[in-house]
Amino acid sequence: MVGALESDQSFSMAEKFDNLSECFDPTAVVPEPLPLPVTNGTGSDHEEKNLKKKKVVNGGGGEREMVLGRNVHTTSLAVTEPESNDEFTGDKEAYMASVLARYRKTLVERTKYHLGYPYNLDFDYGALGQLQHFSINNLGDPFIESNYGVHSRPFEVGVLDWFARLWEIERDDYWGYITNCGTEGNLHGILVGREVFPDGILYASSESHYSVFKAARMYRMECEKVDTLISGEIDCDDFRRKLLANKDKPAILNVNIGTTVKGAVDDLDLVIKTLEECGFSHDRFYIHCDGALFGLMMPFVKRAPKVTFNKPIGSVSVSGHKFVGCPMPCGVQITRMKHIKVLSNNVEYLASRDATIMGSRNGHAPLFLWYTLNRKGYKGFQKEVQKCLRNAHYLKDRLREAGISAMLNELSSTVVFERPKEEEFVRRWQLACQGDIAHVVVMPSVTVEKLDHFLKDLVEQRLVWYKDGSQPPCLVKDVGINNCICPAHK
DSSP states (O other): OGGGGOOOTTOTTHHHHOOSTTTSOGGGBOSSOOOOOOOSSOOOHHHHHHTTEEEEEOTTSOEEEEEOOOOGGGGOBOOOOOOTTHHHHOHHHHHHHHHHHHHHHHHHHHHTTOOSSOOOOOOOOGGGGGGTTSOOBOOSOTTSOOSOOOOOHHHHHHHHHHHHHHTTOOGGGEEEEEESSHHHHHHHHHHHHHHHOTTOEEEEETTSOHHHHHHHHHTTOOEEEEOBOTTSOBOHHHHHHHHHTTTTSOEEEEEEBSOTTTOOBOOHHHHHHHHHHTTOOGGGEEEEEEOTTTTTTGGGSTTOOOOOTTSSOOEEEEESSSSSOOSSOOEEEEEEHHHHTTTOEEETTTTEEEOSSSSSOBSHHHHHHHHHHHHHHHHHHHHHHHHHHHHHHHHHHHHHHTTOOEEEOTTOOEEEEEOOSOHHHHHHTTOEEETTEEEEEOOTTOOHHHHHHHHHHHHHHHHHHTTTSOOOOOOHHHHOTTTOOSTTTO
């Protein structure tokens, strides 16, 4: 959404969705250009352009340019001091109201073109508006009330109990909390694993979310990056090789319940079997399941492998702002009660226990999650999952009918296809890209009409991009020969 506020002339399509720039009061914009971030050079115009492009190595071994987002300093909205007579004129209030109104217009417009990131934008929380006047903070342990009385712990624990039933663990056997985002769930799950096994090695597939490798850096953990299959699923043969090379140390493993780019689901049962066959007893490994998006979808997919605490896993995390549709980033982290004791401490100042990553925690998020879970229930989520999978298959089939390479994993609503040739198109549709591929994540808010609009736009633009006789990229290395329909593999 930030992109909608920018006016960088290097992107010709920006004017199509730049709703704010022409209406902004110039006195509210930084009057003098801010210095560029420190680089190897001296901050010239040439370097400003280079800030948006970084050399990276693609899957084929060659180099390409990674396009970064534009510098928001160029369009930031300054905080200015009120004039001495503002209290009487009301000019400042009127100005701020106009900026917010135009910002809302921008959000509405950009939401129409939201396809690449896994956020469910179909929600209505009007009933909770009455609670936005309170500073609700669930600092400390969700299960131990602190001295701060303006909290939403009863709602939070109700939400946690719902997920505990979903993942089949008894109330007395689990501990958890509502996090500020999916990354925090991964940071917490891996931290618990590290505390249980201080000398353990973290194993994660190369297609795991970047927060997993961030956790390894933060906690100074030895980390083994495991190869993946063409689907994006962890390669258990490579996992076996790496386990056998480190049999003397416990294993801490991140299992993906839906990878970031391809939506691949690691085979949890095969992972556990591999650990056991390599001589790792259940007291020598810890498994964290990163279910940011599909952790809530999988239980409602027929034939999908179960994520359950009846299996020897240590923790599961899921995002609340993705499939659930919470309007602010949040998540749920569940682990076993016996594990949480290794990192919890009582804090007299709070009259509660410290076992979370963050201290203060958003007390509004549990209200939104509780409200949605009550409104939809298991049956409501099941219907939405079926809709997402049906529409994802529709998109994949239509792309291939149009001669565009596309892949859809069996248990996923993430459709992978060739990366659009022009970054203007990528920004317009807010697509997530990696190398030669992009993806659309089909969420409950993504309708067939929206997909048709996107398809029409993509097909028309491809005629322009390749009218000079150039060819779309070959995606065999990314999606496999069965899904690539480039000129060489039709």
